[in-house]
Amino acid sequence: MCCRLASTGLSRKFQATNVFDNLPVAENLRLAASAGPIRPSLLFRRRHEIQVPAAVVELLQDSGLQDRMDDLAGSLSHGDKQWLELCMVLAGSPVLVILDEPTAGLTVEERRAIGGVLRRLASTGLSIVLIEHDFDFVREVADRVTVLHQGKVIAEGSVDEVSRAIAVRDVYLGASA
Secondary structure, X not given: OHHHHHHOOEEEEOOOOOOOOOOEHHHHXXXXXXXXXXOOOEEXXXXXXXXXXXXXXXXXXXXXXXXXXXXXXXXXXXXXXXXXXXXXXXXXXXOEEEEEOOOXXXXXXXXXXXXXXXXXXXXXXXXXXXXXXXXXXXXXXXXXXXXXXXXXXXXXXXXXHHHHOHHHHHHHHOXXX
16 A cells, blocks of 8 residues: 555655664665655665665755664664654655654754754645644644644634634634634
8 A cells, every 4th residue: 555655656654653673774765765656866875775865865964864874773763763754755756745743752953953854845846744733833834724623624724824713723722822
């Protein structure tokens, strides 16, 4: 199923990190890149020739993971696993990415960094669907918001429009928000 979805240009990241702990970082990326259509733009790594999009190489550099390609993914911190999984999501050059709470369990600094990455990726034309309960983070990264409650849309629009919606204030932000 995952490979079929990836072949359509869709990639997704669940809230809990989902990396192969017993494999090196490089092999995690290789497996992710092979799951979908690959339009490689940069060849890196002397020993483990892996082709991934330039955006992934940039994320590896930003996160410091480019120096940990031989490390087992299981030895990474929670934050580094989140970065690795984001790199894995992008490795197959998707056109649509679904991210379920990508900053869960991260520090404020890590959240800001992920937010910057998401804004940068969106500016390249990548479509991102963000599932997030932290409205402050949504406010930082989203252009358009759809709020669901019990499976039904209760508000849709810009972040400001949605944050002013009475139904959203009552259900998620508190009536005094």
